[in-house]
Amino acid sequence: MSKKITIEPLTRVEGHGKVTIHLDDQNQVVQSRLHIVEFRGFERFVQGRPYWEAPVLVQRLCGICPVSHHLAAAKAIDMIVGAGSGSGLTPSGEKMRRLMHYGQIFQSHVLHFFHLASPDLLFGIGGDPALRNIVGIAIEHKEMAVQAVMMRKFGQEIIKATAGKKIHGTGAIPGGINKHLTEAEKDSFLHGVEPMNIDRMIDWSLTALDFFKGYHAENKGIIDNLAAFPSNCVSLVRKDGGLDFYHGVLRGIDAHGAKILDDIDYQNYLDYIDEEVRSWTYMKFPYLKSLGKAKGWYRVGPLARMNTADFIPTPLAQREFEVFKAYTNGRPNGMSMHQHWARLIEVLHCAEVMKELLNDPDLLSGELTVSTKRAKSREGIGVLEAPRGTLIHHYQIDNNDLIKMANLIVSTTHNNEPMNVAVNSAAKQFMNGQPEINAEMMNAVEVAIRAYDPCLSCSTHALGKMPLEINLIDSNDRLIVRRFKNDE
Numbered sequence: 422m423s424k425k426i427t428i429e430p431l432t433r434v435e436g437h438g439k440v441t442i443h444l445d446d447q448n449q450v451v452q453s454r455l456h457i458v459e460f461r462g463f464e465r466f467v468q469g470r471p472y473w474e475a476p477v478l479v480q481r482l483c484g485i486c487p488v489s490h491h492l493a494a495a496k497a498i499d500m501i502v503g504a505g506s507g508s509g510l511t512p513s514g515e516k517m518r519r520l521m522h523y524g525q526i527f528q529s530h531v532l533h534f535f536h537l538a539s540p541d542l543l544f545g546i547g548g549d550p551a552l553r554n555i556v557g558i559a560i561e562h563k564e565m566a567v568q569a570v571m572m573r574k575f576g577q578e579i580i581k582a583t584a585g586k587k588i589h590g591t592g593a594i595p596g597g598i599n600k601h602l603t604e605a606e607k608d609s610f611l612h613g614v615e616p617m618n619i620d621r622m623i624d625w626s627l628t629a630l631d632f633f634k635g636y637h638a639e640n641k642g643i644i645d646n647l648a649a650f651p652s653n654c655v656s657l658v659r660k661d662g663g664l665d666f667y668h669g670v671l672r673g674i675d676a677h678g679a680k681i682l683d684d685i686d687y688q689n690y691l692d693y694i695d696e697e698v699r700s701w702t703y704m705k706f707p708y709l710k711s712l713g714k715a716k717g718w719y720r721v722g723p724l725a726r727m728n729t730a731d732f733i734p735t736p737l738a739q740r741e742f743e744v745f746k747a748y749t750n751g752r753p754n755g756m757s758m759h760q761h762w763a764r765l766i767e768v769l770h771c772a773e774v775m776k777e778l779l780n781d782p783d784l785l786s787g788e789l790t791v792s793t794k795r796a797k798s799r800e801g802i803g804v805l806e807a808p809r810g811t812l813i814h815h816y817q818i819d820n821n822d823l824i825k826m827a828n829l830i831v832s833t834t835h836n837n838e839p840m841n842v843a844v845n846s847a848a849k850q851f852m853n854g855q856p857e858i859n860a861e862m863m864n865a866v867e868v869a870i871r872a873y874d875p876c877l878s879c880s881t882h883a884l885g886k887m888p889l890e891i892n893l894i895d896s897n898d899r900l901i902v903r904r905f906k907n908d909e
Contacts, residue, residue: 428863433537434875440866442848449853453845455870457704464827472501472818473595480589483876487589488525488580489807492518493814495593496803501818502793504596513787514597519667520778521583521592522805526666527771528576529808530764533874534629535569538761541868542636547861568625571616579775582606597790610779619776623737626769630741633765647850648757648843648869651676653709653719654728655835657806660684662731664770666806672729673709673719678753681709687804690813696830704837707830718838721810722873723763728753738770757843760872807832809874833875843869
């Protein structure tokens with residue numbers, strides 16, 4: 422008798438989703454799917470609005486990573502107003518945006534690792550669900566919980582100082598930024614009362630990395646093997662190959678490390694990336710055109726960035742990067758749970774970059790915006806590395822300066838196929854041949870998904886209809902007929 426297992430809702434992720442797993446008569450997994458069951462539709466919501474509203478409007482996609490959408494849209498609008506792309510801003514404008522962005526990634530990564538992922542590490546995949554959460558961390562690991570809260574608070578204060586508010590700020594404007602950092606704000610971040618200063622954030626970032634590396638040394642079975650699979654990887658890198666979250670060129674590598682996107686200008690992303698719509702989810706499936714739908718899918722995010730970058734341009738994070746790369750002898754890393762390791766290296770890198778920026782006098786004075794007197798373009802594309810991976814915002818405007826087209830490819834959308842592969846891998850690893858499916862097995866599937874830190878609210882705007890599924894079951898709970906409408 423075939424079985425269908427449904428995991429709903431997914432826990433400790435942002436947004437709403439479910440997993441369905443089908444097993445055959447021998448309890449072998451025959452199909453696994455990650456379904457995104459909410460629809461947002463921001464690509465349509467922004468149409469008809471003045472282009473300058475986009476950086477504020479699109480933040481409402483998410484309360485966890487609003488800065489990422491704010492800045493990606495701002496970069497696109499920079500192109501429309503003739504302010505150039507990426508590094509075309511004034512030194513003060515670009516550096517203030519960078520400080521905002523790195524503060525955002527810092528706090529988002531901290532939130533995910535400590536609040537959402539660490540309960541599985543500290544209490545085990547099969548741990549008591551009543552304890553396997555942030556409350557359990559606060560009770561059993563008080564010092565770690567305090568560090569997590571204070572680190573996230575520091576990142577949020579950076580966002581407030583640069584964007585005006587911790588959530589849904591308005592700092593980035595066409596062609597630049599709307600304020601400088603004050604001397605008092607700078608001194609507070611650099612030399613604030615313990616533990617709220619940047620040096621403590623760097624120390625705690627190193628402590629978090631030491632914790633994960635120690636845990637990994639004792640639990641290689643789960644960290645190395647859960648949902649491990651080869652894949653392509655895509656991210657922005659600097660033109661010299663260094664890690665950069667705010668601006669760069671698009672680089673893609675295959676599972677062997679060969680380049681499949683050779684440092685291309687992201688303004689041409691549509692020449693290389695396409696999206697597929699499938700009927701059973703609201704989230705689309707991006708792929709590289711040159712490789713096709715079957716082989717062209719790819720990972721983005723911390724693990725992908727560690728695989729695509731040649732180096733990290735801050736000393737402490739570079740040292741950790743070298744340790745990370747040595748673990749696979751320099752080969753691309755396909756171990757999904759190593760996302761956490763990569764994420765913590767990025768936390769450290771963000772702290773180092775923030776310290777560099779906070780010591781830069783350009784944050785305190787200088788021109789905030791560039792001249793935008795040149796003729797406007799009718800199209801703008803902004804790309805950056807959000808916490809969860811590469812984020813693309815693309816807008817076209819009409820002759821009345823109203824948005825007539827918007828295309829958003831968010832990080833979690835890029836990761837859609839890898840997450841589905843992870844679900845299937847974890848389901849087969851833990852469920853194949855098992856006479857009974859228990860809570861630990863189902864949580865293992867969620868753990869594989871959580872490694873990608875998915876933001877499901879951001880990613881849901883596929884076209885098409887959700888399928889109608891009808892199952893006819895007999896009195897012995899045997900599936901007799903299954904019918905689908907609008908399914909593949």
